[in-house]
Amino acid sequence: MTDYQPPAPDEAPPPADPTADAADTEPKPDPLRSVYTSSFGEILKQTGVSLVVSTYQAGKVILVRYDPETETVNTHFRSFNKPMGIAVDASRLTIGGTNTVWYYRNMPAVARKLEPAGKHDAAYLPRRIHVTGDIDIHEMAWSADGELWLVNTRFGCLCTLDADHSFYPRWRPPFLTALAPEDRCHLNGLAMLGGRPQFVTALGETDTRGGWRENKANGGLLMEVPTRSILLRGLSMPHSPRWYDSKLWFLESGEGSIAQADVRHGAWRTVAQMPGFTRGLDFYGPLAFIGLSQVRESATFSGIPLVERLTERTCGVWVVDLRDGRVLGFLRFEEGVQEIFAVQVLPNVRFPEMLEWNDDRLKHSYVLPDEALAAVPETMRE
Known part of the structure; x- marks a missing residue:
């Protein structure tokens, strides 16, 4: 873990965030406006990181970055068709959509040519598209051998991609008796360990079309991929399992929390609760960057503990100190964006x-x- 001492959290956010897409003419209300604590901006500044966030509800991928010229947090939007899972590594940025995977590559030479000169330090250019069909892509991750692994939620499996097939099924829970596009257990989260798929989350141990919906409040589970064994049961809509700092973390979305698993004893410990449906998780040093969603008033989200606990829920990215569970800062979307899926x-x-x-x-x-x-x-080389 990187040695980083975060700033103290703010008590209130500053005024609305000016974004890169704001017009220089007569100001107009921004339907995607956000507010943030000054500590959130200070965290991005001190760590030297930026974030990629997906919101399928708004159809956007958002680059969250600190602008040293204006000393503000900048939210930069790009439009996609139902973007959900995001996989990144040193040079690749990959986005999963409704029936498509988009591949981008970082080209530093292009970044150096962007205006204003010297401001951008990465430029992701589109390289190719893979059409999967509507498989309801959830989380994705790159393996150590360069394969992209996808959570294929509609078919309830983990899959990879090749040029000849829509997708190539590689693993599915042992309780699923068929490979069918019926969202039987709502497989959704993927954690890698040693460059290979190791853990997954699902919303139910069910084998019928949409069967997970009957006990969504506490029917969730966490599984180990190689052994095909269930490590934890009784979770409330788990998402985003991650192996980090030799520990297994996950989001218990139905509780609006981040938790640490104790698989040896079949238990888990809540680290922090937040004012929204937690989904999308990544780390830097002792910091967890967590996506929050308002969640709609619908049958899908009715009856879960979070909805019972909070009548008003929020959407954005929260920063939590893993050492003590403190919320150190946040970026909150005021309107336009109500649901977050991935945070990288x-x-x-x-x-x-x-x-x-x-x-x-x-x-x-x-x-x-x-x-x-x-x-x-030589004059044409970069």
Whole structure:
């Protein structure tokens, strides 16, 4: 874990966040506006990280970054069709949507050319698209051998992708008797260990179409992939399992909490509760970055402990100190965004950009093998 001493949390957020997409002309109400505590901005500044956040409800991927020129937190929106799972590593940014996986690559040479000069330190350019069909992609992660693993919620399995198939099933819970597009157990979360899938979460140990809905309040479970064994039962809508700092963490979304698992004793410990449906989790040093959703008043979310506990729920990204469970800061969306799915940290990336598919700069940005680059005139090389 990185040695980092976070600032003390604020008691109240500052005025609305000016975003990169704000117009310079007559100010208009921003339907995607957010507010944040000054400590949230200070955390991004001190750690030198930025965040990638997905909201399928608003159809956006959001780059959350600290702008040193204005000393504000900047929320930069890109439009996608139902973006949910996000997988990142040193050079790749991958997004799972309603029936599509979008692949992006970081090109530092393009970042250096973006205006204003010297501000951007990463530029993610689209590279390819894989069409999966509507499999309700939830969490995703890159393995140590370079394979992208997806939680295929509609078919209740973990899968990978290749050029010949919509998806390639690799694993499913032992209680599922068929590979059917029926969302039988709502498999949703994936944790990697040693570069391989190790843990998953599901909302029910059920084998009928949508069967998990009957006991969603406390029918959730956490499983180990290699052994196909159930480690924890009785969870309230678990999401986002993660192995970090030699510990197993997960979000108990129905409680609005982050928890630490004690699989040896079949138990778990709540670390912190928050004012929203917790979903989307990543870490930096002793900090947990957690997505919160308001959750709709619908049959899906009725009867869960969070809804019983709070009549007013919030949406945004909360920062929690894992050492004592304190909330250190937050970014809250005021309107337009009500649900968050994924939160991913971009370490050592302070101010990234994502180019859209119709961006003219894609016509003139080329990535070549080193041996081919040697044949390019030196004045044209970057």
